[in-house]
Amino acid sequence: MSECKPIILILGPTAGGKTRLSIDLANAIGGECICADSMQVYRGMDIGTAKPTAEERAQAVHHLLDIADPAEENFSVDTWLGRAEQVIADVRKRGLYPIVVGGTNLYIKALLSGLFEGPEPDAALRTRLQAMDEDALRMRLLEVDPVAAERIHRNDRKRMIRAIEVYELTGKPLSEHQSQWESGNIRKDVRIIGLEYPAEAINPRINARVRQMIDEGLVEEVKSLHDAGKLGLQAREALGYKQIVDYLEGRCALDYAIEQIKIRTRRYAKQQRTWLRRFRLHPHSRWLQAGSATLEQLLEQAKAAVSLGR
Numbered sequence: 001m002s003e004c005k006p007i008i009l010i011l012g013p014t015a016g017g018k019t020r021l022s023i024d025l026a027n028a029i030g031g032e033c034i035c036a037d038s039m040q041v042y043r044g045m046d047i048g049t050a051k052p053t054a055e056e057r058a059q060a061v062h063h064l065l066d067i068a069d070p071a072e073e074n075f076s077v078d079t080w081l082g083r084a085e086q087v088i089a090d091v092r093k094r095g096l097y098p099i100v101v102g103g104t105n106l107y108i109k110a111l112l113s114g115l116f117e118g119p120e121p122d123a124a125l126r127t128r129l130q131a132m133d134e135d136a137l138r139m140r141l142l143e144v145d146p147v148a149a150e151r152i153h154r155n156d157r158k159r160m161i162r163a164i165e166v167y168e169l170t171g172k173p174l175s176e177h178q179s180q181w182e183s184g185n186i187r188k189d190v191r192i193i194g195l196e197y198p199a200e201a202i203n204p205r206i207n208a209r210v211r212q213m214i215d216e217g218l219v220e221e222v223k224s225l226h227d228a229g230k231l232g233l234q235a236r237e238a239l240g241y242k243q244i245v246d247y248l249e250g251r252c253a254l255d256y257a258i259e260q261i262k263i264r265t266r267r268y269a270k271q272q273r274t275w276l277r278r279f280r281l282h283p284h285s286r287w288l289q290a291g292s293a294t295l296e297q298l299l300e301q302a303k304a305a306v307s308l309g310r
Contacts, residue, residue, distance in 0.1 A: 004189075005092045006284070008099040008306060011108065011276055012195030013269040015205040016290060017298070019052050021195070022101045023060040024299050029306055032061040032091050034084060036103030036111065039238045041080065042070040044225055047218045048240035050209065063087045070225060070235035073158075081110045097306070105275050112186045116177060118162070119169040129161045140164055147175035155237055192285035193302050194276060201291030203266050210240075210262045219244055219254070239264055 008031065010018050022033045035041075039049040043066045052062055064083055068075040084100070084107075091098040102108045129137065137160045141149045144167040152159045166174040197205075222244040225231050236245055240261050247257040279285055286305035288298055 005095070005097050006306075007088060007111075007190045008097050009102060009108070009111075009190050009192045010099065010195070010302075011102045011192060011279065012290065013197055013202050013272045013276075014050070014265060015209045015269070016195045016197055016202060017295065018101050018195060019050070019056060020295060021193075021298055021302060022099050023052075023056055024295070025193075025302050025306075026060040026097070026099050028299060028303055029097055030095070031097030031099040032063060034063045034087055034091075034098055034100045035065050036080070036084070036100050036107040038077075038080070038104040038107060039235070040065055041068045041075060042066070042235055043068070044221070044230065045070055045235065045238065045241065047213050047216050047221045048238065048244075050213075063091075069230070071230045071232045073232050073234055075234070077104075077106050077110050078115060080107055081115065084111060105272070112190065118166050118174070118177065121165060122169060125165055125168055126161070129164055130157075134160075137161065137164065144168075145173035145175050148173060151175075153237075155242070158234065186282060188283065190282070190284060191306055192279055192282050193305050194279065194285060194287040195290040195298070196287050197273075197291045199266075199270065202269055206265045206269060207262050210258065210265060213240065213261075214258060219247075223248055239268060 008025065008029075010022050010025070012018050025031065026033055033052075035052070037049065037051075039045055040051045041064060042049075045051070051065060056062075057065075064080065064087065067083065068079075088098040088100075100108075100111065132140070134154055134157065137157065138149070138154050141152065141160050141164055145163055148163045152163060154160075163174040166172075166177065170177070218240065222231075222241050225235075225241075226245055226248055231241065231245070236242060243252075243257040243260045243264070246252050247254050252260075280287065286301070288301050290298060293301070
């Protein structure tokens, strides 16, 4: 039955070639691509998010791109998951494979294990926390939940506030709630195809991608959004956009901003590699040594993984 088509989940570090592989795989096995990236959902944020180009989108159907205004603050993992489940069901009904391209770690975790149902926000508590500056929030988070503090960037006010709020309302750290959530069952209707790269292979790719983004007009893209007031608090924290905004607002030179994008992207890729290790134990996962393989070889291995259900 078409409804039984498994979800194909392509994982790997940023700049690892997931978009190209997903398009080729979609054409080879009959599938459609579903993007699981928290910044590619925003309209106008194209170059800096490495969003599939118009040419790439013409080669395979893509879903969940350009579905939110970057000035808005109400797009969440819950919003994405609801839309993703609808798309997956529709693709399956048409007898095709839903190919989810990761992506944002939290989106992938939600797809595989559902969402952690935290307490409803408390208006008075939320107002008090929102009045605190980043340093005060950081100190409070380190005090009540040092594990979460390691995972949440000090500039990510939204997540810091939520973590503190969960502790205040439940008496238990968010990280403890999440560890219980993460120990639950992972959905089995998924075939994971992971792309593995050693640091010495992925870092040059990252540096080259950042330079390509600059050449393609990243500064101009960010300036246009910034000048039009279209970068909300969430969107302006995106990797690449935040650094260029710092340049545009006079806090650093352009060369420094570009170098920071490279450094932070390499760090992000390292975090991704660490985080992705948890999926090696999934009963239907296949990890490909992408650093030493051609695209043609990766495609053949990916097709084999789908057919074998591994």
